[in-house]
Structure formats: C-alpha cells, structure tokens
Amino acid sequence: MKFLYTILLCVLSTVVFGQKQKTQDLDLAITWQPLENNHLKDEQGLSVLEIKNVGKTSLPKTGWKLFFNFIRVITPKTAGQPFDVAHLNGDLSCFTPAESFEGLKPGESLKYEMLSNSWMVNTSDAPQGFYLVWENSKEIVPIKPVTFVAPPDQKKFFRVGGDKETTPEMIFQANQNISDINESKLTKVFPTPVGYTENGKTLTLTSNLTIGYEAGFENEANLLAQDLTKLFGKKINANKLTNAKPTISLLKNDAAHEAYSLSVNEKEVIIKAGGGAGIFYGIQSLKTLINPAAFASNKNKSLVLTGVEVTDAPRFGYRGFMLDVARNFQHKAQILKLLDVFALYKINTLHFHLNDDEGWRLEIPTLPELTSVGAKRAHLDGKSSTLQPAYGSGAFIDQLPGSGFYSKEDFKEILRYATARHIRVIPEIETPGHARAAIKAMDKRYQNYLAKGNRAAAEKYLLHHLEDKSVYRSVQKWNDNVMDVAMPSVYTFLETVTDDIIAMYKDANAPLETIHFGGDEVPKGVWEQSPAFNRLKQSDSNIKTTADLWDYYFGKVSAMLKNKGLYLSGWEEVGLKKAIENGKSKWLVNDKFANQNVHVNVWNNLLGNEDLAYRLANGNYKVIISFVSTFYFDMAYFKKFEEPGFYWGGFTELDKPFSFIPYNYLKNQQKNYLGRQLSEKVLSEAQKLTATGKNNIVGLQGQLWSETIKNKDHLEYLLMPRLLALAERAWSKSPDWAEEKDESKAKPLYEQSLSSFYNILGKRELKRLNYYAGGFNYRISTPGLKVENDKVVANVQLPGFTIRYTTDGSLPTLKSPLYSKPVSVNDKLIFRTFDHKGNASSVSKLTK
Known part of the structure; x- marks a missing residue:
C-alpha cells in the first residue's frame, strides 16, 4: 500500500511540476486591430485579435481558459474560429479552445476575427487584462498588455457620414485665430477676477517677510506661511497682528462669503475679506501672481510681485469636481494633491464617487465586508472573497488600480485637508443601481452569519432578494447590480x-450638508419578479408597478437624510419620471421632490435632452450643470485612434468648457455628440431658463470617471488643462462675448478672450503646474500643420510652448531643431510640441 502511495505521490508531483514549468514557459503576445465600423451595415464593429506564442512551450489544445475584459459583447465573425467565447458579467469575457483549435506552438500565431455590439473609435475600446488559467492546477498565467494597431482603412473606421479622424490640418485651422499676446499684457491673477488693475509698482518678497492676521484667519495665514516656506526653503511664520506692520496683512471687512480684495504695492500686500474663505481665495490669487518659474525651486532668494488692485467674488457658489475612485482607485496622496490644485483654482467642492459596481472604496466600520470584499478585485476561483476583474485590473488581488480603499483614518485626513482649504467633500453612495460591490459584500456577510446559524444577522443588511428572478442588463452589462x-x-x-x-465627518470636524445617493442608469426589468416587490404591492396601495418604486425609494432616503439634518443629492434621474410622448419614451420633471432643496447633477444634454437642465431648474430642483458633452473629462480630447478616453458623449477639447454659457448654453453649443448641427426644431422648442430657474442653477461641475484611468499620470492627462477652463467658467463673471447679442461682435470678442486664456495657460499656469504640488502630467496638444507653397507651416494651441521637428522620421527631442519658420515638404517630417520643462506631445505628421 505504501508503495502504491509513493508511486501516486510521484505522479502527482510530476504533473504539478510539469504544470508549473508550463506556466513559467508559456508567453503569449496579443495584438488588437479594429477593421471596420458599421460592418454589414449594422451598428457593430469588426476587429481582429492576433495571438502569438512567444514563449518556450506550446499552448495545448485543451485544459485552459483565457479571461479578459472588453466593454463590448462579442461574437465570432464566422463559424470555425479557434476559440469559443462567453460573456460572463460586466466587461468580463472568456475564451475556451474550440474543437477546431489544434494548439499553438512556440513561434506560431493565429487570428480571431470578432464582431462587437457597437462602434469602435480609439484604443480605449480595446480588450484588455488578459490572463490564462489552467483548468487542473488553477494556476494563473498573466499576459502582457495588449498591443494596439491602428485600423488599415480610416474610412471604414468612421461611424457616420462626415465622421473623420482629427488631422494636423484640422488642428492648424483651430489654432490659426489664436493670437500671441505679450505676457506683460496678461492678467496675472487666475481665474480672472471681477476687478483687476496693475498699479505700475512692484513688491519684492524675501524670506524675511512677515505675515500678520486678524482673529479668525489663523488657519489661512498658516497655510500661506507653509506655501512661502516651500518657495524660500526657510521657515516663514504667521502671527496675530500687532502694532508692527507686516509684509502681508490678512484683514477682516464686511465682504460677502468668498469675496475678497487684494492690494499689492511697493511696501506690502493687503488681503481683506469677510471670512476665512474669502481670505483663502485672496491668498490663492496672490500665489498665481507669483512668477510661475519660482515654483521650480525651494531656494528662491526673492519673489517679485506685480503691483495690483483686485476686487473679486465668485459667479457660482458651487464650483465642483466629481472624481470616480470606484472603477479604478487612486491613493490618498493623489487625492491630497488634487485638493491642492482644486484650492489654487478656487474649486470648492469635491464630489467623491466612492462606490460602484466595480469597487467600494470607503471603510465603513460597522460593515467591514464592504472593503474586505468590495474593495478587492481578482480572479474568481471559488475560494476568495473578491469582486471579479474589471477594466483590465487583472487576476491578482491587492493590485492597483483595481483594488484599494480609504481607511477611516485616511478619509478623515482627506476631510481635514479639504476643510482647511475651504473645500467641502460630498460623499456619493451610488444607489440603487451601480451597487454591485455593495451587493456582493453583503452577500458574503449573509453567508458568514448564516454559517454561524444567525439568520437574523445574516438578513439584516441583505441588498437583494435571493429568490428574485428578474432579468435585466445594465449599460455596463451587469445582471446583478x-x-x-x-x-x-x-x-x-x-x-x-x-x-x-x-x-x-464629526471626528474630522468637517462640514456635511448632503450625501449624494446616485440614482442613474437603473436598467429595465429590475424588481419585476422580486418577492419583496410583490409583498410591498400587497401592503402599500401606492405601489402598483415597479415604476412606483422610484418615488418610494427616494422618498424614504430623503426622509432619512432630513431626520439627520441633511438634504438629498443625486443624479438627474432623482428628479425625473419616464412618460410616453408620441410613442417615444421621454424624461419628464417629477413634481414629487420639487421645492425640497433636492440637488441634482444634470449630465444628460444629448439627443432630446438638450434642455433637461433648464426644465429641472424651472421645475424647482437645485441644478448643478454637469454635462457630458462639456464637463466629462474622461471623454477624449478629439477623435484620433491613439487619443485616450471615451467618446460616447462627444469629444471635449479645451475650448469646449471654456466657451460654455451657463444661462444660455444652446447659444453657442449647437452640435450633438457626433458633431452634427442641432436642428432648428430642437433649438426653437428647447425650454428657456426662467427667472426662477436661473436662481436654481447652483453651479458647475466637472466629472472624471475612471474606467480608462490606470494610474495618476492618466488621471492628470485627462484632467489638465481642462480643469482650468472649468475653473474660469465657474468663478469668473459672465464674459462680454457671452452677453453680446450681435453675433458679428460676439465672435471677435470670443476669439480675443480665448486667445488670452490660452496665453495665460501656455505662459503662466501650466508652467506653474509643472512643479506645483509635485507637478502635473498635463496634456500637451500636438502641433497643427499645413502645406503652403511646398512648405510645411506649423502652429501651436498654447502660445509659450515650442515646436521641434525632425526630417528623417525619428522622434523629435529637445535636441531637435526648433521650429521658427516653414520647413520644406518631406514625407519623413515629424513635429512635436514641448512645454517649458521639456515634456512633449504626441507626434504630428502630414496627412497622406
């Protein structure tokens, strides 16, 4: 018997060793190339995966599964493909070997042609996060990131008639009306203040400066002292005002909330405000007055300030930014860094999207499963308690950006940091849809308590009925969220x-007025076969269909918040109900929560909803304009295969948020998400903003959803410099070009204003952001190119940046020739834009 046992052990050891050896030696390289949109005249995309074995061992005919994330549901183009494919849930799919698959030897490759259920536009559409799992050993083989290959025929890649890739020629045309303005003529405080004059004087600050403050401004004075300490490399102190006159004085007056005045002359700086917020914003304006180059050093000997007289107050009391850390996580340090730059540009609200289908990111001490399960993504092997991989997060647990959360202490630190900088943090707990992470975490809690025999505790926080047979599929393709x-x-x-x-919030001494409870994208079919819904219908005569559950749900949530001294915030759907008009489904304003201080973020200004924000505001909801086509900074800057970001809401170049007119946005944003002109019918029938509605526009908010964001550099690329356009439009008064009714006069006024903004960015603020708060990886726009008289003419979006080029097809570097005049046409010409620090844009080549 012992002999047989020994033989069996040896055989098993050999199998395991062979499996491990196979795992170590297997190496697959995967390439994805889109081929055609509207394949077979349907809204579907044709693309091809090429899988090459670059390892030392064969991929066998059977015994494995290849998992991957893809935001599309796919089917093979034809029968007889080497793999069978199954969509599992969300964006997770799986290949298994088909009967026709004969294995893949080292050096061999194969192609898999597939159809996806929508258009493809750029690399953000690519499948990602591939990993292989051996069926016997369950061992995981990670696969290198997918390589992208541009489509071979651009025309086949277009979505609709008139669609086209953004070319260097198109960029040149967009840039050609941008004037180069001498820096001495630029406003040196940003965002643009209400009143600004230069008095012809200068003040030189040294490390011997003194800061004095009146009672109530200690926090702001100390933050200023810290900032100046970083610039001089020598500790600067702040003290309460005495008889001695300080270099910088922070004084109290009777100005309105957040308003301030700033005076700089040859002797002193005086900032006056009615409260701490106003003083703080006066200090931020003082910081933007400092030469941006000074932020490159912590050993400045002196700082020379232009003498100014500034009076200022914000246009909107709500100047917000929503950051999604649920889909892909960002470390606490990055959040603090973002708070620094939000504060500098007077963004006063962080809308913190803390949970979604793919992650729960905030420790809730009473419910530890929310983070022990809901904050982790990994391969589901039947043993671990995690969420499935999403957006290419991979098979392994505790890896960024798929896994991660803020502990209670982390969150309180974020709250204290924000509060000191007059930024309020609105936590978003996304419900009732987009809640899969919470649902799965509470499922695990249920199982744990049930195993202990405690059914009451198990069911206490259960978020779905175990016998619910409802069938639905969310926009992101979840069937259980x-x-x-x-x-x-x-x-x-x-x-x-x-x-x-x-x-x-109480522990952190941070203000909390509202919690955002989501409310968007609940799919059709939910709750219809839920036993809980059927029971509720029997006990509550107001509940007849699942549509009635909407008011029931948010009514209970709103009442719960009111009992705690808070008001309800949500996405626009909280204030809407669906109705059928002319045979079509349409969103109508729901009177249920009107006049109740319910705040709604209106994101949808697409296809029939162009006037939705105004309809809700006129209907007595508090509206934060958060439009996808203007303020979704996860959208790509423009249409180009290599340009990262989504595009379903349109493309968002830098001028899009800058040109926004909050109280009359259809005046100059008259194109749909495909870039097509809105019809006269849509424009004429769109509801206009009433006086009541205008008072209900609370402010503006930018959004950064994180599906495509893999690290902090990706985040900063999408965020910057668009954040500065949002800041300008949310803080500064309505510009003259927006108020001018004569279009012939408004256009040149706008071009002059845009030129000033671009010059301020190129010559001042982005130079500052190279170093401020550790420096930001902002996007540098590619050069525009045009052929004139057999010469290539180049231009740049932001004056102050430079262009370099090569004539041999090599990548331009800082050692390459500086563009200063037209260059003779050469099919190997390559151009790039460079900033002041030497960072470069993507390449620009002539269109063939």
Whole structure:
C-alpha cells in the first residue's frame, strides 16, 4: 500500500511540476486591430485579435481558459474560429479552445476575427487584462498588455457620414485665430477676477517677510506661511497682528462669503475679506501672481510681485469636481494633491464617487465586508472573497488600480485637508443601481452569519432578494447590480452607512450638508419578479408597478437624510419620471421632490435632452450643470485612434468648457455628440431658463470617471488643462462675448478672450503646474500643420510652448531643431510640441 502511495505521490508531483514549468514557459503576445465600423451595415464593429506564442512551450489544445475584459459583447465573425467565447458579467469575457483549435506552438500565431455590439473609435475600446488559467492546477498565467494597431482603412473606421479622424490640418485651422499676446499684457491673477488693475509698482518678497492676521484667519495665514516656506526653503511664520506692520496683512471687512480684495504695492500686500474663505481665495490669487518659474525651486532668494488692485467674488457658489475612485482607485496622496490644485483654482467642492459596481472604496466600520470584499478585485476561483476583474485590473488581488480603499483614518485626513482649504467633500453612495460591490459584500456577510446559524444577522443588511428572478442588463452589462428597494434591509444598510459617514465627518470636524445617493442608469426589468416587490404591492396601495418604486425609494432616503439634518443629492434621474410622448419614451420633471432643496447633477444634454437642465431648474430642483458633452473629462480630447478616453458623449477639447454659457448654453453649443448641427426644431422648442430657474442653477461641475484611468499620470492627462477652463467658467463673471447679442461682435470678442486664456495657460499656469504640488502630467496638444507653397507651416494651441521637428522620421527631442519658420515638404517630417520643462506631445505628421 505504501508503495502504491509513493508511486501516486510521484505522479502527482510530476504533473504539478510539469504544470508549473508550463506556466513559467508559456508567453503569449496579443495584438488588437479594429477593421471596420458599421460592418454589414449594422451598428457593430469588426476587429481582429492576433495571438502569438512567444514563449518556450506550446499552448495545448485543451485544459485552459483565457479571461479578459472588453466593454463590448462579442461574437465570432464566422463559424470555425479557434476559440469559443462567453460573456460572463460586466466587461468580463472568456475564451475556451474550440474543437477546431489544434494548439499553438512556440513561434506560431493565429487570428480571431470578432464582431462587437457597437462602434469602435480609439484604443480605449480595446480588450484588455488578459490572463490564462489552467483548468487542473488553477494556476494563473498573466499576459502582457495588449498591443494596439491602428485600423488599415480610416474610412471604414468612421461611424457616420462626415465622421473623420482629427488631422494636423484640422488642428492648424483651430489654432490659426489664436493670437500671441505679450505676457506683460496678461492678467496675472487666475481665474480672472471681477476687478483687476496693475498699479505700475512692484513688491519684492524675501524670506524675511512677515505675515500678520486678524482673529479668525489663523488657519489661512498658516497655510500661506507653509506655501512661502516651500518657495524660500526657510521657515516663514504667521502671527496675530500687532502694532508692527507686516509684509502681508490678512484683514477682516464686511465682504460677502468668498469675496475678497487684494492690494499689492511697493511696501506690502493687503488681503481683506469677510471670512476665512474669502481670505483663502485672496491668498490663492496672490500665489498665481507669483512668477510661475519660482515654483521650480525651494531656494528662491526673492519673489517679485506685480503691483495690483483686485476686487473679486465668485459667479457660482458651487464650483465642483466629481472624481470616480470606484472603477479604478487612486491613493490618498493623489487625492491630497488634487485638493491642492482644486484650492489654487478656487474649486470648492469635491464630489467623491466612492462606490460602484466595480469597487467600494470607503471603510465603513460597522460593515467591514464592504472593503474586505468590495474593495478587492481578482480572479474568481471559488475560494476568495473578491469582486471579479474589471477594466483590465487583472487576476491578482491587492493590485492597483483595481483594488484599494480609504481607511477611516485616511478619509478623515482627506476631510481635514479639504476643510482647511475651504473645500467641502460630498460623499456619493451610488444607489440603487451601480451597487454591485455593495451587493456582493453583503452577500458574503449573509453567508458568514448564516454559517454561524444567525439568520437574523445574516438578513439584516441583505441588498437583494435571493429568490428574485428578474432579468435585466445594465449599460455596463451587469445582471446583478441593483439593490432591491422593496426590501426593508436596504434601508437598514443605507442608514448604517450614513451614520458611519456622519461620525467620520464629526471626528474630522468637517462640514456635511448632503450625501449624494446616485440614482442613474437603473436598467429595465429590475424588481419585476422580486418577492419583496410583490409583498410591498400587497401592503402599500401606492405601489402598483415597479415604476412606483422610484418615488418610494427616494422618498424614504430623503426622509432619512432630513431626520439627520441633511438634504438629498443625486443624479438627474432623482428628479425625473419616464412618460410616453408620441410613442417615444421621454424624461419628464417629477413634481414629487420639487421645492425640497433636492440637488441634482444634470449630465444628460444629448439627443432630446438638450434642455433637461433648464426644465429641472424651472421645475424647482437645485441644478448643478454637469454635462457630458462639456464637463466629462474622461471623454477624449478629439477623435484620433491613439487619443485616450471615451467618446460616447462627444469629444471635449479645451475650448469646449471654456466657451460654455451657463444661462444660455444652446447659444453657442449647437452640435450633438457626433458633431452634427442641432436642428432648428430642437433649438426653437428647447425650454428657456426662467427667472426662477436661473436662481436654481447652483453651479458647475466637472466629472472624471475612471474606467480608462490606470494610474495618476492618466488621471492628470485627462484632467489638465481642462480643469482650468472649468475653473474660469465657474468663478469668473459672465464674459462680454457671452452677453453680446450681435453675433458679428460676439465672435471677435470670443476669439480675443480665448486667445488670452490660452496665453495665460501656455505662459503662466501650466508652467506653474509643472512643479506645483509635485507637478502635473498635463496634456500637451500636438502641433497643427499645413502645406503652403511646398512648405510645411506649423502652429501651436498654447502660445509659450515650442515646436521641434525632425526630417528623417525619428522622434523629435529637445535636441531637435526648433521650429521658427516653414520647413520644406518631406514625407519623413515629424513635429512635436514641448512645454517649458521639456515634456512633449504626441507626434504630428502630414496627412497622406
């Protein structure tokens, strides 16, 4: 018997060793190339995967599964493809070997042609996150990132008639009306203040400067002292005002909230405001007055300030930015860095999107499963308690950006940091849709308590009914991501989460006025076969269909918040109801929550919803304009295969948020997400903003959803410099070009204003952001090119940046010739834009 056992052990050891050896030696290289949109005249894309074995061992005919993330559901183009494909859930799919697959030997490659259920535009559409799992050993083989190859025929890649890739010639045309303005003539405080004059004097600051403040401004004075300490490399102190006159004085007056005045002459700096916020913003203006180059050093001997007289106040009291850390996570250090730059440019609200289908990112002490399960993504092997991989996060647990969360102490540190800088943090707990991370975490809690025999504890926070047979599929292709709002345990869960959040704010001494409870993208079909819904219908005569659950749900959530002294915030759907008009489904304003201080972020200004923000504001909802086509900074800057970011809401170049007119946005944003002119019918029938509606426009907000964001550099590339356009439009008064009714006069006024903005960015603010708060990886626009008289003429979007080029097809560097005049045509010419620090744009070549 012992002999047989020994033989069996040897055989098993050999199998395991062979499997490990196979794992180590297997190496696959995967390339993806889109081929055609509108394949077979349908809204579908044709693309091809090429898989090459670059390892030392063969990929066998059977015994493995190849998992990957893809935001499309795919089918093989033809029968007889080497793999069978299955969509699992969300963006996770799996290849298994088909009967026709004969294995893949080292050096061999194969192609898999596939159809996806929508258009493809850029590399953000690519499949990603491939990993192979051996069926016997369950061992995982990670696969290198996918290589992208541009489509061979651009015309086949277009979505609709008139669609086209952005070319250097198009960029040249967009740039050609940008004037180069001498820096001495630029406003040196940003965002543009209400009143600004230069008095012809200068003040030289040295490390011997003194800061004096009146009572109530200690926090702001100390933050200023810290900033100046960083610039001089010598500790600067701030003290309460005495008889001695300081270099910088922070004084109290009766100005309105957030308003301030700033005076700089040859002797002193005086900032006056009615409260700490105004003083703080006066200090930020003082910082933008400092020469941007000074931020490159921590050993400045002196700082020379232009003498100015500034009076200023914000246009909107709400100047917000929403950051999604659920889809892909960002470290606490990056959040603090973002708070620094938000503060500099007077953004006063961080809307923190802390949970979604793919992750729960905030520790809730009462419910530890939310982060022990919901904050981790990994391959689902039947043993681990995690969420599945998403957006290419890979097979392994505890890896960024798929996994991660903020501990209670992390979050309180973020709150304290924000509060000191007069930034309020609005936590978003996305419900009832986009809630899969929470649902799965509470499922695990249920299983744990049930195993202990404690059914009551198991069911206390359950978020879906275990016998619900409802069939649905969300926009992101989940079939299990919606809380069952007919279950009392859902409200127990929400109140517990709310109480823990309130406690953290209290500990951090941070203001909390509202919690954002989401409300967007709940798919059709939910709750229809839920036993909880059927029971509720029997006990509540107001509930007849699942549509009635909307008011029921948000009514209970709003009441819960009111009992705690808070108001309800949500996405626009919170204030809407669906109705059928002329045979079509349309969103109408829901009177249920009007006049109740319910704040809604209106994101949808697409295809029939162009006037939705105004309809909600006129209907007495507090509206934060958060349009996808203008303020979604996860959208790509323009249409080009290599340009990262999504595009379903359109492309968002730098001028898009800058040109926004909050109270009359259809005046100059009259194109749909495909770049086509809106019809006269749409423009004429769109509801105009009433006086009541105007008072209900609370402010503007930028959004950065993180599906495509893999690290902090990706985040900063998408964010900057568009954040500065948002800051200008949210803080500064309505510009003259927006108020001018004569289009012939408005156009040159706008071009002059845009030129000033671009010059301020190129010559001042982006130079500052090379170093401020550790420096930012902002996007540098590619050069525009045009052929004139057998010469190539180049231009740049932001004056102050330079262009370099090569004539041999090599990549331009800082050692390459500086463009200063037209260059003779050469099919190997390559151009790049360079900033002041030497960072470069992507390449620009003549269109063949």
